[in-house]
Amino acid sequence: MSTSPAEVRRMLHTYGRQLTSAKRLARFRRAMMPSGDQDRINISREARRRELVQRISQEIIENLIVNGSHSPVIGEILDQLETEAGSRVMLDYPLDGGDVRLLLETKAGPRELTGDEKNRILKRLWEITLAKVDDTML
Structure with a gap:
């Protein structure tokens, strides 16, 4: 042509x-x-990274709780959480829109965690997820 x-x-x-x-x-x-650079907000590289790590961690936890999806990263996070908890931890999100339920597998069957124990496990889940995402990011 x-x-x-x-x-x-x-x-x-x-x-x-x-x-x-x-x-x-x-x-x-x-x-x-x-005019002037004083009006511009410059976020440091570390702050941007921290924000990105938190957003990705939040998505991972939402996928874990809501969808129950299990990627290799989620598997590693759950393995570490279960090792620290001493038994299998199950997350259940009721269809009626209630709060997430945390179940701990015991010999007598699943036991629902409440109060401080539930908050401690959820906080630890968040910390493990943040650390795992931070470690895997370039």
């Missing part, structure tokens, strides 16, 4: 206009920004 010189010129002219428009838009945006 061959193109005529007129088509090439028209294409280059169009690209030139787009480039000029982009430059104008960039100048306009710079002019509209507040």
